[in-house]
Structure formats: structure tokens, C-alpha cells
Amino acid sequence: MNRRNFLASAGMASMIGCALAARPSLALESERRFGIQLWSVAKMLSADFEGTIAMLAGLGYRELETYGPYTFSDPRQIENWKAVTPSLGFSGSGFFGLPIDRVKAIFASHGLRVPSMHTDLFTLQTRMGELAEAAHALGATYVTLPSLPADQRQTFDDYKRAADIFNKVGEDAARHGVRFAYHNHGYGLAPVEGKVPLDTLLDATDPARVFLEMDTYWTTAGGADPKAYLARYKGRYRMMHLKDMKGNHRFAGDGGGSSDWISMFPHLTYLGDGSLDMAGIIAAAQDSGVEHFFVEQDRADDLMVAITGSANYMKKLGFK
Secondary structure (H helix, E strand, O other): OOOOOHHHHOHHHHHHHHHHHOOOOHHHHHHOOOEEEHHHHHHHHHHOHHHHHHHHHHHOOOEEEEOOOOOOOOHHHHHHHHHHHHHHOOOOOOOOOOOHHHHHHHHHHOOOEEEEEEOOHHHHHHOHHHHHHHHHHHOOOEEEEOOOOHHHOOOHHHHHHHHHHHHHHHHHHHHOOOEEEEEOOOOOOOOEOOEOHHHHHHHOOOOOOEEEEEEHHHHHHOOOOHHHHHHHOOOOEEEEEEOEEOOOOOOOOOOOOHHHHHHHHHHEEOOOOOOOOHHHHHHHHHHHOOOEEEEOOOOOOOHHHHHHHHHHHHHHOOOO
């Protein structure tokens, strides 16, 4: 679908979809559940999957977001994963070697739901059927891209091409009964010749087919205001990664490289232990229509202290 005419050609269905998208989630107002991105506890899951899930439920987490690759993922992504796991110190991903019906039973036994599955662009483009089947089995609504590959975000034309790709992926997801969402990190937020690359991407994607997941930490590190983006793209953001920052820090570069991310890790902390207005951001997110809030802890000096502290903070805000 051409980015210049997708809104005109979408028809009444897309118009209705946009109207509904702008409304805050009624389910969130009544339940106020909070969750965690499983990447946060990847090593624990690799060592003891069921025990870790039980521990998360005991802390109060009620929703989970998985990460890939999965056994059905595009072979290219599976090979990419094998190449990076030696440096990570663990190799578990997806369903950690368990059949999906067993994973579903473990989650259900602890009262946990899976609204979103992180995956990769290859799989979104070539394995949507298998991905959607797994999402339906777990009860997930969103199939989410955690980042745009670096070689596809070097220029403004790259971001425009990415918008076309996202619109196609979003259409395919809808045909399979799921929703496509994009999680931006800190790249694309620094203005280039007066234009913000991320805005170029978001403005050229179909609001009824491409949803968004915000990361509070990386958005701030990229020099943007989370509340401003939630207000500007009201109804687009349906999920959020929550993490706090000690002090007030920004990327040394444009947020596009690993050196930028690594330099920011020492300032990462759990919710309520940092300087971000987490309560205000969460309130703005609820007003914008965010449905799911996932704690994410990329690193921590003491992981149990961090995930416990974040869970306690969410409960203090009235989440259950």
C-alpha cells in the first residue's frame, strides 16, 4: 500500500478502526493489570522455566510478553540468534524448548496472560501464519517488532520504506486475526535537518493497522518526552515498557548503535528508584489508550531487588 494514499483507500473499516483506536481501553480501567517482558528474566527462565514463572506470579505480575526466536521463526533469525547467544550467556528464547500447550498450561496455572509476542521482521514477513497460530493458542493480541534492523534505518528514505513494509505487515496481521505493533528504541528521535525520523515513520503508517509500544527509558534517552508522544499519537500506543532512570541522561550519539545503549545501562533502575515521572507517564499512557504495561529490566545489579521493586511500585499505583 502506497503511504500517500493508504488512508484514502482504506475505506470505512479503517475509519471505524481509527475511531476505536483513539479510545482508552475499558478493560484496563477495570483490571489495571501489569506485566513483565520475559527478556528481563531470560537467564532464570533458561535455568528453571516453571519456577521462574511461579516467582513472577508471586510478585504480582499478571501479564507476560514473550520474545523470539521461536521454533517456527524464519531460519535467518534463528541463525542470527545462534550467533549472538555466546555473548549473552544464555540461549533460551520463545517457549524455551517446551511445547506451546505446556507453556500455556503453566501460564494459566499461575493466572498469567500473554497479550503480546515479540518477534523479528523476517518472521513477520514470511511466517505470519505460524506466528498468528501461536498467538491465538496463547491468547495474544499483538505480534510486536522490538526494533527496526540497523541497515533499514540509515536515511529518511529508509524510514519511508519501513512505513510501507509496516503497512503491509499490519494488513497481513489483520488478515490472520492479530495486530502488528512496533516497539521503537532510542534511535530515530534526534532531528535531522529539522525532521524527526521516527515521526516520518509513524505519520506514514496506518493507525488502524500499525500499533505502537513505547519504552520509557529509551524514549527519554533519545531526547524525547514520553508524555508528548503519547498525546501526539493518541490511540496508537497500546503497550509500554516501563523502566526508570537515575539522573537525567541522553545518548552520546543518535541512539542507533550498541555503544549508545551500553553507555546508558549504568543509569537504568527499577520503577520508583529513579528520576522519571513514572506515575505521570503511566497516567498519560492510560489517557492515550495504552492497554498493557510491561516492566522491563535490561540489566540490574540485583535482578530480584529490581523486579520486586518495580512490582511493588505498580501495586502502589493501584495496579493488581
